[in-house]
Amino acid sequence: MSPPDTLRRRTDPLIGTVVGGLYRVDAKIGEGGMGSVYRATQLAMHREVALKVLRTHVPADEKIQLVERFRREALATSKLRHPNTVSVYDFGETPDGVLYMVLELLQGATLSQVIRAAAPLPPERVAYIGKQIAKSLAEAHEVGIVHRDLKPDNVFICDYHGDPDFTKVMDFGIARLLTGDESHQVTRTGMMVGTPRYIAPEQAMARKVSPAADLYSLGVILYEMLIGRPPFEADSAMGLAMAHVNDPVPDVVVPGLPEAINEGWRGLVQALLTKNPKKRPQQAGEIAHWLSQLELDARRFRQEGQSATWTVQVASPGQAPSTYEGPSPKATVTVSRAVGERRAALWIAVAAVLFMALGGGLAYFLITLGDPSTPSPARGPTIAAEQAAPTEVPAASSLAAAPAPSPRTQAAPASAPAPAVDRGAPPEAKAPT
Template structure:
């Protein structure tokens, strides 16, 4: 089915204009003629509507999104399927994706970053408590209005934590710049993976740059596994600095315990260091070496091999100073992921708002990192378009 302005969907929703396009569908501004209100109508793109995989994910998005009732999550109003397509009706959010905000005025003030991350963290906590993992947290999927009110959108590749998988074994869904290390290694995404992605968003809001990047989407994804996180500037105030860095820990167990814990840490008094997250923040910047075993401390590294640079924020006398650890160990990562037998399929969500990625189906890859990158380049399929939200 081809969609055009003026088309009436399900005898009720009058399409007006396309406001976003992605790898799976289009989002239209529309009018609900029954309730006389503006809505957003997401439809499968004509060239994907007949593919069962896309339709299954679309159904899953409708089911998962409808189960989430939270002020910081876009509300779903309706869902339906026709002979040749399907549609999802959501509230129309008046605002701008963070990807546009970052492009225009990053780095953002610490106070603004804190509030955006706080709202996104409590939204993710609500989703996780409802049993849903987003799997594609990125600036393009967080919409902020002129008053700083943030909404989490686009659960297009989300999954039920206890539900059936819609992906193949070893398949990774997400956007490379925001992909958690465990996802890049083919492990299932969990709530901690969403928090890692949110920490990447926080880093980008603070600095205007993403913490990890490569020459290709594969090397970018592997950078999350093989490279330590770059330090935030020392003038970034606490607790924001430690919370974001802890969220970037390679080991999911060293990140904030959940979205609520992350949000609470962000709202500690200005200048306060969240002590429970200091170890995670330190591990995020520890050197990474190739080896056998996932996220296993290297006992050969001597005490004091890596510590976070001292940071003394301007704060009142009640500020808690971070403990000075005697050692922060390097983390061993699978050499196979970096040198030999890389086996991963990455399907990257499409967006042009922040150049976050492209639809990139990759076959099983093997050989050196260099060969992997060349193979990936040959198999790349790019679809230009805006964010689907």
């Protein structure tokens, strides 16, 4: 054994050992509140993998329940097969009681690092990354798995077959694993687990958690990518918690975008950040479709400018959405600014003649109804790698934002890839750090 290997063994006794008789631990590649992540080799297949060792602090009389919960959660997440979800290959417990999971090894950067290095990101890129997150959530939600701690640190961006923004969601079920079976994630000490900057209001108030909580967190992530900062910030843990619960959603305005496209982003973010989870969108697949349309609109505008035709996501006039407050992603209005301006001019000319013939009232009525360049307004809301662990905070009171990792520069692509369908099998691996 070389001197560097000996030194590493002294500092970390796990390095150089074979875990479960199958995985040789080669090097530590990450560490956080949940535990440590190692690069390992699956000996039988000569395959590099990521080995996540979970750090658990529970009384001895609770260890049996923890191990059983770990097996259930790991088995459930290992069945997720979507290419935008990090694959779980194996899990187990060492003879000395250490719980571990074996994951695909990725190479790239966390979304948190990308945001810190390049935000605000181009809307086209935001939509492309966001729709991949939504597709990953859609599969998990369909089988009853709620992430509970969705944040940029749990989203990995890697280069896959020439796609520099291929997106992977990590750590499904980990937050629940560490806090128990209760759907609202209250620990035995009365503390609630979550990352304050991205937590849903119902999590902050220690209420029941549903897939809608993940969609709220996605809304926070989309806003941060677009604007360059989170929608809610505060100097104190209490202030941040209360902001998610009480503060109105800031407006979404991307400089340089036509109001029609901004209206689509505004409607989406406001719908996702609705305080009442029952009034949010309920289907992640629906959000993926919405983001695909916004990606297409952003690309058209970049390529064609003001003469482009884009799709505005708005609710049909007089029609209340059935499942949530906000614009319906199924109702679309196609708007061409150049055509709209010409039609507006025609209506003004017609109205001028009518004004002289019939009086101002009828002319005003026709102008108001006849201008097709004005979009309907969106309705607002009613009121494996290791990252930092979910922050423990008093339920419904104080939350503290977790520090972001050091950024790793990653250049934005000239244009986001176009497909609105899944891209096939996931990448075979290199590693998140």
